Amino acid sequence: MNRRRFLSTTAASLAATSAFSATADKKARIAVIGHTGRGNYGHGLDTMWLKIPESEIVAVADADAKGLEGAQAKLKLSKGYADYRKMLEEVKPDIVSIGPRHIDQHHEMIMASIAAGAKGIYLEKPFVRNLVEADEVVDACTKSKCKLALAHRNRYHPALPRIVQLIKDGAIGKPLEYRTRGKEDPRGGSLDLWVLGSHLLNLTNFFAGDYLACTATVLQNGKPVTKADVVDGAEGIGPLAGNEVHARFEMQSSLPVFFDSVQNAGAKTAGFGVQIIGNGGIIDLRIDEEPIAHYLEGSPFRPVTKPRAWVPISSAGIGQPEPIVNLKELCGGHLLAGQDLIAAIKEDRDPLCSAQEGRTTIEAISAVFESHRLGGQRVTLPLKTRQNPLTLL
Known part of the structure; x- marks a missing residue:
């Protein structure tokens, strides 16, 4: 592991336990995207924000009407959206929590969040479907300075x-x-x-x-x-x-x-x-x-x-x-990850598990x-083929 990543991981892991409240002048406004029946809300990517003092959930979107009703009750919200694009346009959240486990929705949801001006995104893993999508997301995050963090929650473990x-x-x-x-x-x-x-x-x-x-x-x-x-x-x-x-x-x-x-x-x-x-x-x-x-x-x-x-x-x-x-709840419940994302936005640094690391995992x-x-041949990374190799069989 390189020295820069080790030092940033050490510092962020220690800082996460203090909840970063000392530098918080206002709470991060969180919008949650779920899709009941199509990946739902991942592993608690909706309710995690209820336990992070530096954040407040301001909106939720779910294309499934019954699922949306349940999400509003769970997150204590009076209004919900069937269309996440409309929610992003109207609410303009600081952070978008993208929960569905079905990754064919991830790319579009990420790009819509960036277009709406989100400062941060917390995304259920896996990242996206292929390297074409991964390249587009990394480029968009770089240009917009949006901080995207992956829900590989063990990466935030101190x-x-x-x-x-x-x-x-x-x-x-x-x-x-x-x-x-x-x-x-x-x-x-x-x-x-x-x-x-x-x-x-x-x-x-x-x-x-x-x-x-x-x-x-x-x-x-x-x-x-x-x-x-x-x-x-x-x-x-x-x-x-x-x-x-x-x-x-x-x-x-x-x-x-x-x-x-x-x-x-x-x-x-x-x-x-x-x-x-x-x-x-x-x-x-x-x-x-x-x-x-x-x-x-x-x-x-x-x-x-x-x-x-x-x-x-x-x-x-x-x-x-x-x-x-x-610690089990802090790590397993995504609390350290959410706090690290908020801190990354404030400090203008990469989250501990960033979009770039997401792309690296998809590349592997x-x-x-x-x-x-290629018959078991040795292939070097980064790959020349950016689409799913199984489409080329």
Whole structure:
């Protein structure tokens, strides 16, 4: 991870716990976009703002009439909008919270929010459907100076800078590789890569730096995916194929990142995480769990005669009590992320998980399919192909 990102993450993680109220002269006006039945409001991207003192929800839009009525009651709003464009035009919010999980709506909602003069956007993951859309959003954010933050909520966890320092201090010996797996439930394979793997690839981008190249294989029932296997993916993802994915990424840090997902191969007690493996130990991160990480000392390659215990890692260090009260709610409920976005607007800086990082994650996902399309060839990033590679099979 580069020094600038590490320092900004450390400072923002510490500042987030103080709620930034000292510099707030007025509350940020929040408009919420949801779509009941088409991705709803994501993982609480509507109600999160009720718990952030620096914000106030001023409007909500939902194309589903019954869903809109329920959202107004939940958010304590007297008026709602069936058309989010009309809401943006009339309300002119400071921040737009885009909740639908179906990502075929994201690009249009983002561009409409920027056109309406939004200073910030908080967006449910995954980012957008392809690199054409990602490029357009990043360019629009740059030109408008709108701060877009992705809801990869673990990226805002204050233990991450501590983990970076532990690795630098030699806690796992010589770092060797990063291993990631999705949930590997019925969504296992390509859908797992998109919906849950996006969390993992975003985290490994944080730890290991930029993605430089990828080699990958995508299978459907044990056979390489062909054009005949391509379907319209769930959650608005677009062209999708494969219930088994195996990928290797070359990274800026020189350490490889591996992603694997096999349909129905996962277990509820394991999976969906990142392991940072060294010759003297392992740091294991479990997504959306608290504590977020555990440490296992010793070589991972040698049998032992006595059991070794996994030790929790808090923001204070290995085996230390967590000093931040209610951290699970602060992180899992998007409160740290929302506060960081408000601070990013005030400080004119990128959010901890920005539009640029969103594009990086989509590029890594696209690289998996591009490598497979080319017969498992090594492809370099950024990709020349900006559309979904499965459309070129």
